[in-house]
Amino acid sequence: MSYPLSLRIRLASGARIGPGKVRLLELIDETGSISAAGREMQMSYRRAWLLVESLNEALGMPVVDTQKGGSAGGGARLTESGYAIIKHYRSMEKKALKSGDADLQALEKLASRKKR
Amino acid sequence: MSYPLSLRIRLASGARIGPGKVRLLELIDETGSISAAGREMQMSYRRAWLLVESLNEALGMPVVDTQKGGSAGGGARLTESGYAIIKHYRSMEKKALKSGDADLQALEKLASRKKR
Numbered sequence: 163m164s165y166p167l168s169l170r171i172r173l174a175s176g177a178r179i180g181p182g183k184v185r186l187l188e189l190i191d192e193t194g195s196i197s198a199a200g201r202e203m204q205m206s207y208r209r210a211w212l213l214v215e216s217l218n219e220a221l222g223m224p225v226v227d228t229q230k231g232g233s234a235g236g237g238a239r240l241t242e243s244g245y246a247i248i249k250h251y252r253s254m255e256k257k258a259l260k261s262g263d264a265d266l267q268a269l270e271k272l273a274s275r276k277k278r
Numbered sequence: 279m280s281y282p283l284s285l286r287i288r289l290a291s292g293a294r295i296g297p298g299k300v301r302l303l304e305l306i307d308e309t310g311s312i313s314a315a316g317r318e319m320q321m322s323y324r325r326a327w328l329l330v331e332s333l334n335e336a337l338g339m340p341v342v343d344t345q346k347g348g349s350a351g352g353g354a355r356l357t358e359s360g361y362a363i364i365k366h367y368r369s370m371e372k373k374a375l376k377s378g379d380a381d382l383q384a385l386e387k388l389a390s391r392k393k394r
Contacts, residue, residue, distance in 0.1 A: 169374065170284045171382065175389045221389050246388055250381035257381075258285065258374035265366035265373075266287065272362055273291045273337050 166266060167259050171251070177220030183213050184251045187244050190214075190226055194237045217247070282382060283375050287367070293336030299329050300367045303360050306330075306342055310353045333363070 171179040182203070189199035200210030217225045225244035229237055240248075259266075287295040298319070305315035316326030333341045341360035345353055356364075375382075 166288050166290075167370075168286045168288075169378075170286070171385065172282050172284075173386055173389050174282075177389055179385070221391075223391065243388055247385065250385050254283075254374070254378035254381045257377035258370070261373035261377040262285075262370035265370045269287065269295070269363065269366050270289055272359055273289050273293055275337075275339065 165255065165259065167255065167262065169251070169255050169258060171254070173220070175220055175222075177217070179217075179247060179251055183217060184248055186210060186213055187217075187225065187240060187248050190238050191240050191244075191248075194239065196226065196228070196238045199238075217244075221247075281371065281375065283371065283378065285367070285371050285374060287370070289336070291336055291338075293333070295333075295363060295367055299333060300364055302326060302329055303333075303341065303356060303364050306354050307356050307360075307364075310355065312342065312344070312354045315354075333360075337363075 168181040170181075173179070186199055186203060186205075189202050190196055193199050193202070196210050196214060197207040200207050203210070205213075214226050221243055223243055224241050225247060227239045227241055229239075284297040286297075289295070302315055302319060302321075305318050306312055309315050309318070312326050312330060313323040316323055319326070321329075330342050337359055339359055340357050341363060343355045343357055345355075
């Protein structure tokens with residue numbers, strides 16, 4: 163990800179939402195599989211599953227629906243809550259980048275003085 | 279810190295600025311000492327010093343001035359760059375919170391459905 167900014171959100175319930183969990187949800191949506199999504203992030207299935215579980219628990223409802231077996235060999239699909247998390251997180255990120263642009267440029271300018 | 283949101287910034291130079299380093303700078307400013315600031319964050323002097331060094335290096339200039347000895351027994355003071363980092367980081371954080379408020383409320387609402 164090329165964003166110069168990432169957000170960590172802490173909800174009143176204690177739920178924590180950050181770039182790793184959100185990216186994992188996006189990859190589960192893309193690949194239809196928790197293990198494939200984890201693999202793309204160099205993460206064990208166990209770790210990917212625990213991250214999904216931590217979101218399920220913090221939100222009190224599943225963010226991912228899993229189906230076992232079937233002709234497609236099972237799979238994972240985001241629930242509406244899963245999609246909502248991605249949507250609101252990415253929206254906050256985009257807005258933060260826009261509202262913080264002048265400060266970010268000022269920090270970049272500060273850091274670029276180093277070679278002079 | 280009670281903010282429901284924290285930011286991690288990655289500058290083009292590779293410098294990373296997050297809530298831990300910024301809080302450390304604020305505490306160095308308050309206490310006048312790297313070790314006292316580290317202590318307040320349950321951090322060894324070595325770790326606190328390494329965080330300051332990583333900022334110095336990434337920015338190519340000191341963010342903290344240290345004086346050895348003297349009647350006050352030495353001490354640490356933020357440089358202009360150190361103050362600028364705090365200022366711009368806290369400004370971005372405040373703006374992100376404001377611009378992201380509707381999304382944050384939507385996420386809170388989602389999470390609060392759990393008990394129903």
